[in-house]
Amino acid sequence: MTELSxxxxxxxxxxxxxxxxxxxEPLENASHVRNAIARFNQVKDVSDAERDAAWKRIEAAAQKHGVEIKEKSWREVGKS
Known part of the structure; x- marks a missing residue:
C-alpha cells in the first residue's frame, strides 16, 4: 500500500x-481503495447511513482507479 505521511x-x-x-480510509489510489474495502468492518462508531455513503464513495473510487469489487454491498464485506 502507498503510505500517506x-x-x-x-x-x-x-x-x-x-x-x-x-x-x-483514504481513497487516493487503487491500493487505498482495496485497503478501504479490506478494513471496512474495522471502522467503529459509524451508523449504517454513514456506511452506505462510504460504500458509494468506495465504489466511485474503485471505478476511477480500476479496482474490481466483488461485493454488491458493504454488508457482504468479509462474508466470503
Missing amino acids: AEDRNELDKGSFAFPKQRK
Whole structure:
C-alpha cells in the first residue's frame, strides 16, 4: 500500500476519505481503495447511513482507479 505521511493525510480534503467525518480510509489510489474495502468492518462508531455513503464513495473510487469489487454491498464485506 502507498503510505500517506501524516502531513499528506492532513492535506487531503474530507471528500478523499470513505468516512469523511472520521477522516478514515483514504481513497487516493487503487491500493487505498482495496485497503478501504479490506478494513471496512474495522471502522467503529459509524451508523449504517454513514456506511452506505462510504460504500458509494468506495465504489466511485474503485471505478476511477480500476479496482474490481466483488461485493454488491458493504454488508457482504468479509462474508466470503
